[in-house]
Each structure stands twice: as C-alpha cells, then as structure tokens.
Amino acid sequence: MGIVHVPVMREEVLENLALKESGIYVDATLGPGGHAEGILQNAGKCVLIGIDRDDEALTLAGERLKKYDNIHLIRDSFSNIKSVVSGLGYSEVDGILLDLGFSTLQMKSDNRGFSFLKDEPLDMRMDRRQELTAETIVNTYHWQKLADIIWKYGEERKSRRIARAIIYAREKKKIHSCRELALIIEKSIGRKQRIHPATRTFQALRIEVNRELEQVDTVINEGADILRKKGRICILAYHSLEDRIVKNAYKKLAQQGLFNIITKKPLIPRREEQRANPSSRSAKLRVAEKI
Ligand SMILES: C[S@@+](CC[C@H](N)C(=O)[O-])C[C@H]1O[C@@H](n2cnc3c(N)ncnc32)[C@H](O)[C@@H]1O
Structure with missing residues (x-):
C-alpha cells in the first residue's frame, strides 16, 4: 500500500x-x-x-x-x-x-472516509463490521445532537453554525462524501483559521462513530x-x-x-x-x- x-x-x-x-x-x-x-x-x-x-x-x-x-x-x-x-x-x-x-x-488509505480531502463515502468506521457510519450521523442526527457532538468531541466553537449548515444542506440533498461535507463546513465558517475548517468536525464525527x-x-x-x-x-x-x-x-x-x-x-x-x-x-x- x-x-x-x-x-x-x-x-x-x-x-x-x-x-x-x-x-x-x-x-x-x-x-x-x-x-x-x-x-x-x-x-x-x-x-x-x-x-x-x-x-x-x-x-x-x-x-x-x-x-x-x-x-x-x-x-x-x-x-x-x-x-x-x-x-x-x-x-x-x-x-x-x-x-x-x-x-x-486509516487516514490515507482509500474508501475509509477519514479524510476531508478525499472524495469518497463518509465512513470513518475503524471496525467495518459495525453499522453506524459518519454518513448516518450527518444525515440523520437531530441538529442539537450534531451541534453537541461537534462542540464536545471537536472542541469547535462554531459548532451550532456548522450543524445548521449541515441540516440545511441535507434537506436539499443527502450528504455522501467527505469532500461534500468539508465544503459545507468551509462555506459556513470560512477559511480563516490555521487548520482546515473541517478538522475539528471530522475529529468529532470520528470519535462519535467509533465511540x-x-x-x-x-x-x-x-x-x-x-x-x-x-x-x-x-x-x-x-x-x-x-x-x-x-x-x-x-x-x-x-x-x-x-x-x-x-x-x-x-x-x-x-x-x-x-x-x-x-x-x-x-x-x-x-x-x-x-x-
Ligand atoms: C495510532 S494507531 C496505532 C499505531 C501503532 N502504535 C503503530 O506504531 O503502528 C491506533 C490504532 O488503534 C486502533 N484502535 C482505536 N480504537 C480501538 C479500540 N477501541 N479497540 C481496538 N483498536 C482500536 C485503530 O484501529 C488504529 O489502528
């Protein structure tokens, strides 16, 4: 590999x-x-x-x-x-x-869904036998729960704004890929920070998917x-x-x-x-x- x-x-x-x-x-x-x-x-x-x-x-x-x-x-x-x-x-x-x-x-190999730079399904499961994926979380969780996860596990100050942007986007079309989600986040909070704007949200989702x-x-x-x-x-x-x-x-x-x-x-x-x-x-x- x-x-x-x-x-x-x-x-x-x-x-x-x-x-x-x-x-x-x-x-x-x-x-x-x-x-x-x-x-x-x-x-x-x-x-x-x-x-x-x-x-x-x-x-x-x-x-x-x-x-x-x-x-x-x-x-x-x-x-x-x-x-x-x-x-x-x-x-x-x-x-x-x-x-x-x-x-x-895990970050670099294909189709694992851990990287916001890749155009691949939002997966993030370490154990691929489990059912819960990041795609399910992003497309089905209540906005308050999403915001809480992004705040708590990502230590992201703009968690509410990101959660709202996710809900708004998924109402129009199901969110499938890492890159789609990264773009939604970037659009909602801008690109002013040193790290990529999706870093903290991706960390939060990974922690939630894998408990x-x-x-x-x-x-x-x-x-x-x-x-x-x-x-x-x-x-x-x-x-x-x-x-x-x-x-x-x-x-x-x-x-x-x-x-x-x-x-x-x-x-x-x-x-x-x-x-x-x-x-x-x-x-x-x-x-x-x-x-
Ligand atoms: C940072 S890597 C370990 C790298 C390793 N120390 C090395 O030097 O090659 C962490 C690994 O822990 C595994 N892992 C994370 N949580 C786990 C869990 N609850 N049970 C078993 N493995 C887990 C991940 O799948 C990943 O392969």
Missing part, C-alpha cells in the same frame, strides 16, 4: 514499558505494528498480544511481524482486553501499550486488573479529551493504592520528532506502574 506510519515517541514508549526479555506485552492498538515491532526487537523472547478492531491494520501488522512466532494478533476492541488475554490462556501481563486515535494508514472516549476508561480499569506487580501501562493520547480521561483514571487507581504514577507530567515528543513527524506534535505519553 506504500503508506508509512511512523510510531510516535517510539524510544520513550519502549523505555517506559521497562521491557523484560521474556515478558508478556499487550499492544492494544496494534495499527500497522510499528510499536509492536519495537517491543519484539527489544525483548526477543517476549509474547506479544496485538489487538486492533481494524481488519486492514491487522493484515498489515501480520505481514510486518511475520518473522516472529511468539505473537497473537486479535481483532477485537481494546475494551475487551481482559477477555482477550484470558482467552489466550494468560492471567497476567507485564505491560500494556495504547496509542490512541487513528493511524496514518472512542467511552472505551478508554474501561481499558485502563481492565488493564489494571491484569497487570502483574510492577507491570507498566503506557498511553499516548492526542487530544485533551482523551488525555484527561487517562489522567483521571490513573489518579483514581493511584488513590485506591493500585497504581504508582510514573509521569507526574505527561512526556511529549522531542523537538526533532515533532519536526520530522508533525502529526506527533499533540502526543502526550502517560505511564503508570501496578503496585
């Missing part, structure tokens, strides 16, 4: 997982397998459990990691981490990694149950909503005496990485250790 996804904060992640040669590690957002490959290269005898709900990501990761035989690649949601791990016959693991959000692969935020708290709590003593959880978040959930979940588990928070402040990518890979700029890495 020729699309390269560069693993974000690769060195910081590998160091903070405190890898043990024969540990059991879960990469719960496998994607094209960049971080997973790093884990396997640095802990040669480890077992790697890779989870992703995207079939395309699993195929690519499978190809990339085919020379390793101590791996299990599972199509599931990370909110089922506990049952995935126990289903494979393990009761505890030494480390868990989550690199939240979506990958360059992204609801699952983060679950995976941290289930993860805490299956981490071995001194096992680490590393989470990379890319926007403040996700990062806040991670921060609060760690804090709660620390108050219960289950977690020691390793990163009092989140780690961020070094300047060279931010320059080389601009999509790493918003990354925040938070690490905790099971007590």
Whole structure:
C-alpha cells in the first residue's frame, strides 16, 4: 500500500514499558505494528498480544511481524482486553501499550472516509463490521445532537453554525462524501483559521462513530486488573479529551493504592520528532506502574 506510519515517541514508549526479555506485552492498538515491532526487537523472547478492531491494520501488522512466532494478533476492541488475554490462556501481563486515535494508514488509505480531502463515502468506521457510519450521523442526527457532538468531541466553537449548515444542506440533498461535507463546513465558517475548517468536525464525527472516549476508561480499569506487580501501562493520547480521561483514571487507581504514577507530567515528543513527524506534535505519553 506504500503508506508509512511512523510510531510516535517510539524510544520513550519502549523505555517506559521497562521491557523484560521474556515478558508478556499487550499492544492494544496494534495499527500497522510499528510499536509492536519495537517491543519484539527489544525483548526477543517476549509474547506479544496485538489487538486492533481494524481488519486492514491487522493484515498489515501480520505481514510486518511475520518473522516472529511468539505473537497473537486479535481483532477485537481494546475494551475487551481482559477477555482477550484470558482467552489466550494468560492471567497476567507485564505491560500494556495504547496509542490512541487513528493511524496514518486509516487516514490515507482509500474508501475509509477519514479524510476531508478525499472524495469518497463518509465512513470513518475503524471496525467495518459495525453499522453506524459518519454518513448516518450527518444525515440523520437531530441538529442539537450534531451541534453537541461537534462542540464536545471537536472542541469547535462554531459548532451550532456548522450543524445548521449541515441540516440545511441535507434537506436539499443527502450528504455522501467527505469532500461534500468539508465544503459545507468551509462555506459556513470560512477559511480563516490555521487548520482546515473541517478538522475539528471530522475529529468529532470520528470519535462519535467509533465511540472512542467511552472505551478508554474501561481499558485502563481492565488493564489494571491484569497487570502483574510492577507491570507498566503506557498511553499516548492526542487530544485533551482523551488525555484527561487517562489522567483521571490513573489518579483514581493511584488513590485506591493500585497504581504508582510514573509521569507526574505527561512526556511529549522531542523537538526533532515533532519536526520530522508533525502529526506527533499533540502526543502526550502517560505511564503508570501496578503496585
Ligand atoms: C495510532 S494507531 C496505532 C499505531 C501503532 N502504535 C503503530 O506504531 O503502528 C491506533 C490504532 O488503534 C486502533 N484502535 C482505536 N480504537 C480501538 C479500540 N477501541 N479497540 C481496538 N483498536 C482500536 C485503530 O484501529 C488504529 O489502528
């Protein structure tokens, strides 16, 4: 496919997982397998459990990691981490990694509907077995609900104006493609900002389609149950909503005496990485250790 996804904060992640040669590690957002490959290269005898709900990501990761035989690649949601791990016959693991959000692969590959630059159906499903798509949301949600989603998940100040423009447009003709929607947004709020005017609305729709935020708290709590003593959880978040959930979940588990928070402040990518890979700029890495 020729699309390269560069693993974000690769060195910081590998160091903070405190890898043990024969540990059991879960990469719960496998994607094209960049971080997973790093884990396997640095802990040669480890077992790697890779989870992703995207079939395309699993195929690519499978190809990339085919020379390793101590791996299990599972199509599931990370909110089922506990049952995935126990289903494979393990009761505890030494480390868990989550690199939240979506990958360059999903953004750039054709007919996934994540990019406002493409003239393709508004899809945005990570798991293509599910029914809800961005097209359904855009064409059927009540305007108030649309405005709320764009405001809450996109942190878009002009959410009401955008929602009204969507309703107005869809009354005339069903909205099918990413580019059509991007143009409706651009017409309604102009192009004055540094980022493309559709950026925040597309983020909001992606989060709603994939129920992204609801699952983060679950995976941290289930993860805490299956981490071995001194096992680490590393989470990379890319926007403040996700990062806040991670921060609060760690804090709660620390108050219960289950977690020691390793990163009092989140780690961020070094300047060279931010320059080389601009999509790493918003990354925040938070690490905790099971007590
Ligand atoms: C940023 S990418 C991971 C990239 C990977 N760390 C690498 O270096 O190649 C995030 C991946 O997480 C997956 N994902 C997001 N939410 C998920 C969920 N709830 N359950 C399972 N996978 C999920 C996406 O499909 C995507 O492939």
